[in-house]
Amino acid sequence: MTMELRARPKEVMRAVEAFQEFAREQKMSEKLAHGLALALEECGSNIVNHALKGDARRKFRISIERQGAQMVIELRDKGPAFDPLAFNASPSRHEDEEGGWGIQIVRRFTDAVSYRREGRENVLRLMKLIGEFPGPASNL
Amino acid sequence: MPLEIQIQKGASPSNSATATIKLIGSLDTSTSAELESQLGKVLKEPVKEIMFDLAQLKFISSAGLRVFAGVRKQLKERGGQASFIHLQPQIQEVFDIIKSLPGVAIFKDMAEMDRYLAARQKAHQDQI
Numbered sequence: 295m296t297m298e299l300r301a302r303p304k305e306v307m308r309a310v311e312a313f314q315e316f317a318r319e320q321k322m323s324e325k326l327a328h329g330l331a332l333a334l335e336e337c338g339s340n341i342v343n344h345a346l347k348g349d350a351r352r353k354f355r356i357s358i359e360r361q362g363a364q365m366v367i368e369l370r371d372k373g374p375a376f377d378p379l380a381f382n383a384s385p386s387r388h389e390d391e392e393g394g395w396g397i398q399i400v401r402r403f404t405d406a407v408s409y410r411r412e413g414r415e416n417v418l419r420l421m422k423l424i425g426e427f428p429g430p431a432s433n434l
Numbered sequence: 435m436p437l438e439i440q441i442q443k444g445a446s447p448s449n450s451a452t453a454t455i456k457l458i459g460s461l462d463t464s465t466s467a468e469l470e471s472q473l474g475k476v477l478k479e480p481v482k483e484i485m486f487d488l489a490q491l492k493f494i495s496s497a498g499l500r501v502f503a504g505v506r507k508q509l510k511e512r513g514g515q516a517s518f519i520h521l522q523p524q525i526q527e528v529f530d531i532i533k534s535l536p537g538v539a540i541f542k543d544m545a546e547m548d549r550y551l552a553a554r555q556k557a558h559q560d561q562i
Contacts, residue, residue, distance in 0.1 A: 303464035339463035
């Protein structure tokens with residue numbers, strides 16, 4: 295499933311709801327689907343608010359796909375090159391430095407996450423194994 | 435999923451400077467601005483304690499956490515604080531990851547919170 299979305303928060307949540315529906319169809323556990331939905335919300339809102347500066351005329355794309363035992367979400371935008379994984383966020387950061395919370399959430403609720411610049415596009419890929427497979431997130 | 439915000443001022447009989455805010459639905463990138471706006475109105479009054487009842491909150495992202503952090507900061511400046519009650523497991527999990535709201539209190543139920551507020555009020559009266 296691929297969705298083209300305008301750079302608006304409501305569009306991000308439209309993608310989250312589409313993912314949740316797809317996850318139900320794929321019989322992904324509610325707990326895992328909730329976590330991946332949260333990671334999608336964080337990445338989508340980062341694109342809207344930062345890469346595309348909330349300009350609703352601009353668009354970005356989200357693809358959601360099951361690949362065997364994996365659920366894979368890919369986000370593509372034409373904003374300035376930005377690798378969110380390079381952002382050094384840790385729980386020990388000062389309480390007022392809230393910018394790193396989103397990436398902490400993404401890492402916690404995915405099994406792997408990767409970033410690449412492809413032409414003029416940022417490509418962020420999230421992967422979650424379908425089933426209870428504990429382990430920290432790593433780069434694809 | 436939308437967010438319903440129910441605000442009750444002076445909810446605690448022991449403290450009229452308390453507001454209870456019940457959140458129902460999803461606190462996310464598209465709904466956090468509305469909560470921020472509603473909280474702005476509440477904070478124009480001399481409220482010192484805000485209790486968020488999250489029993490029916492299904493989803494929270496960092497956008498929501500940032501709103502909580504903002505209100506916590508404002509309450510702290512006036513000698514008050516924010517507290518949270520009835521966190522569902524998926525909400526608790528996000529709070530646990532962040533561990534980002536030092537100075538806030540999280541309670542499992544109203545009884546626990548009432549005991550805490552009574553103790554705070556007694557400590558305050560003892561200082562006077």
